[in-house]
Amino acid sequence: MAVKEIVKYPSPILEKKCKEVVKFDQQLATLLDDMYDTMVAADGVGIAAPQIGVDLQVAVIDMGDGQEVIELINPEVVAIGGSEIDIEGCLSFPNLFGEVERPYYVKVEAQERNGSIYEIEAEDYTARALLHEIDHLNGVLFNTKIKRIVTLEELEAMEEEIEMLDERQGEEA
Numbered sequence: 690m691a692v693k694e695i696v697k698y699p700s701p702i703l704e705k706k707c708k709e710v711v712k713f714d715q716q717l718a719t720l721l722d723d724m725y726d727t728m729v730a731a732d733g734v735g736i737a738a739p740q741i742g743v744d745l746q747v748a749v750i751d752m753g754d755g756q757e758v759i760e761l762i763n764p765e766v767v768a769i770g771g772s773e774i775d776i777e778g779c780l781s782f783p784n785l786f787g788e789v790e791r792p793y794y795v796k797v798e799a800q801e802r803n804g805s806i807y808e809i810e811a812e813d814y815t816a817r818a819l820l821h822e823i824d825h826l827n828g829v830l831f832n833t834k835i836k837r838i839v840t841l842e843e844l845e846a847m848e849e850e851i852e853m854l855d856e857r858q859g860e861e862a
């Protein structure tokens with residue numbers, strides 16, 4: 690499909706509640722495909738329609754690891770549980786990372802590209818990604834939830850530490 694330009698903060702579209710999708714047609718399918726291509730090209734985990742300048746309740750998440758791509762249309766959080774703090778970033782905020790507290794568990798009701806309704810339950814990092822993207826659709830940005838900014842140097846050090854731990858575990862196996 691097509692890779693779109695990512696809208697950066699402080700664009701006003703990022704802070705408005707998006708419109709509900711009412712037409713489930715080829716135009717919506719193309720939007721979903723373009724969003725996926727844009728997210729992959731930007732090395733993201735998720736992307737919401739306002740991040741490519743589209744005022745619709747649509748988001749795409751790809752956790753990798755062979756998991757199915759999650760397409761969220763008109764999503765609604767129906768249950769949450771627990772709490773955890775972890776580091777987040779956002780395609781609309783290049784080079785900004787911070788510790789954000791979010792529920793550990795989430796249950797979401799959404800629609801598929803054909804309009805059918807489904808539920809998804811998730812924990813940990815997948816729950817975090819779902820909630821981050823749903824926030825985007827409601828005009829809520831992660832920078833308003835940051836408890837502590839994490840520098841690029843800190844983030845790189847954490848990633849190196851994780852790689853070293855993974856290597857050690859591989860040697861022990």
